[in-house]
Amino acid sequence: MSTPRKSTKARLIEAALDLFAERGVTETTTKAVAERAQVNEVTLFRNFGNKYRLLLAVIQDSAVFAKLVHALVEQANAKDNVADFLQEYAQESLRTLNKAPDLVRSIVGEAGNYPVENRMALGKGLSEANRYVAEYLEQAIAKENLSSDFTPEQIVNLFNFVLIGYFVVESSTEGYINWSNHDKFLESLVTLFLHGSFTTNIANSRVTETSIVKLGSEEIADLPxxxxxxxxxxxxxxxxxxxxxxxxxxxxxxxxxxxxxxxxxxxxxxxxxxxxxxxxxxxxxxxxxxxxxxxxxxxxxxxxxxxxxxxxxxxxxxxxxxxxxxxxxxxxxxxxxxxxxxxxxxxxxxxxxxxxxxxxxxxxxxxxxxxxxxxxxxxxxxxxxxxxxxxxxxxxxxxxxxxxxxxxx
Missing domain, CATH: 1.10.443.10 (Intergrase catalytic core)
Known part of the structure; x- marks a missing residue:
């Protein structure tokens, strides 16, 4: 049985995603997208109007981003504790970002030029992804009975901000990063978050799993x-x-x-x-x-x-x-x-x-x-x-x- 042919819109979105990843948004032309999708440029304009409308469709294509986030979390969720969860999630995130550095730099660097609806779609997409990851993180936190002044969503938001910032700087500059490789950076990042996000044992200054205090160690301060x-x-x-x-x-x-x-x-x-x-x-x-x-x-x-x-x-x-x-x-x-x-x-x-x-x-x-x-x-x-x-x-x-x-x- 032959495989059903994808719709014109689906082929254009897929082609745009591939080219944005290969060349970045700025260097990708509507003509190139149309050729990759095997349609004429007029068809692209009839379906999307312009390149930024096409980019909006790519951002809103939930299947693409849902699969990406799900894949990252599935690998990280196999870990037994918060430290390993964060480490694995960070490693997979950087690997994914490195597969399309031009796309990431282009989206971050050019976002100010996008229409409002594009920026809103980006914000919504990031928020949904963060909430999805936070659900898995909360399960890891619950397994270890950890205490934090931050919600899982806040921890994930901060963690992702640092990851994206590191990636943009590392992939756009030379001689600036103070870590010899990604593994060293990720080790430092996880250490920082374990200290800053969760209650720590002051008597033990070493950053290991035993330095994360369980909820049973917190002071009970009920109100009168x-x-x-x-x-x-x-x-x-x-x-x-x-x-x-x-x-x-x-x-x-x-x-x-x-x-x-x-x-x-x-x-x-x-x-x-x-x-x-x-x-x-x-x-x-x-x-x-x-x-x-x-x-x-x-x-x-x-x-x-x-x-x-x-x-x-x-x-x-x-x-x-x-x-x-x-x-x-x-x-x-x-x-x-x-x-x-x-x-x-x-x-x-x-x-x-x-x-x-x-x-x-x-x-x-x-x-x-x-x-x-x-x-x-x-x-x-x-x-x-x-x-x-x-x-x-x-x-x-x-x-x-x-x-x-x-x-x-």
Whole structure:
């Protein structure tokens, strides 16, 4: 059976990609693309209008870039830890970039001359690729129970920026790079990210896998009930979304990254209980508590999250959105948190961090009597790490017991 002939558009896009890779965008002519695709130049103009419209089609051809990213990640994902994941991903990325250096330099160097829609397509393509890689990185992080102040998307973004910058400089200059070869550079890059992205053991200055501290080593810094109450009050006055966000943070104990990936369909309303379906990272269902640190914020029929969703007029799937009705990103969520906590201080005299909401939820769940294994299932946190939270809950319970005894004297 003969192979079906590709459409004219598909042949033009394929030819353009090949020539852009061989010669760069500037040196590639529409006539050359038409000849490579075995059509006349008029056909190219009829389908795309001009070279930049053709470049836009190449960028938007999801099959090309999806296969590229998937191939990179599949090879990197075979590794057992974050260090090896980053090392392999970086090596494969540089190998891929080196297959089409003219194309990469041309796209980066000429982007300022492209129409807005081309630049938007490039930005969208990079964002989608970064999110795809971040999902795999988060799985690697979860396997090792690492702690970071950055989301997986932020780590991937920074990592890719450095990789592309290195490639452009290395392939465009002579005598500038301070590493003898790619392997030395990649070793330094991974070392930098392991130190800068994840909590490190100060007592061990060597950069090895043992110098990455597991989550079980982090300090538990739950927030006092009075501060949480003040935060709820301020959020309620600020707006329905802010109130819903604080409610989800302290009522379900989700991480920042998990909240960023929540969609309306993930909110489950049952007769006596409201649940959140977490589909990013450690997949599970988590109950939305009606009570948070002695105050009731929800019932079997209504809560701040329901009120927020009912007030929405947009069609955006994400639960939390920005002013443009797009899914909120990590920086925007952090900005909301800072606005709500700008006049609040922890007992240590510091501004509350959004990560402390999850810690507070864990400690409170232990205070309310949940079993260690059950909280591990609900939180996605391993039992060994939760021992720290359980100890903190016992300390708080002891203080409360002492206070009750003091009242009896």
């Amino acid at each position: 009930a009075s501060l949480v109450r003040s935060l709820f009050k301020k959020a309620k006055k600020t707006g329905k979304q802010e109130y819903a966000l604080i409610y989800v943070l302290f009522g379900a104990g989700l991480s920042l990254t998990e909240i960023l990936h929540l969609e309306r369909s993930h909110f489950i309303v049952e007769p006596q209980q409201h649940l959140l379906q977490v589909n990013y990272g450690h997949k599970r269902q988590v109950p939305l508590n009606q009570w948070v640190m002695g105050f009731r914020y929800g019932s079997s029929t209504i809560n701040p999250l329901i009120q927020w969703l009912k007030s929405r007029k947009d069609e955006q799937a994400a639960i939390f959105i920005n002013d443009a009705s797009e899914a909120i990103n990590a920086a925007e969520l952090q900005a909301i948190w800072r606005n709500l906590t700008n006049d609040l201080l922890t007992p240590q005299g510091e501004s509350p961090r959004v990560e402390q909401a999850r810690q507070t939820w864990c400690v409170e769940m232990f205070m309310r009597g949940i079993e260690l294994e059950d909280l591990s299932i609900l939180s996605g946190i391993n039992v060994e790490h939760l021992q720290k939270y359980a100890q903190r809950a016992r300390n708080k319970a002891a203080l409360e017991s002492a206070a009750r005894l003091d009242k009896k004297v």
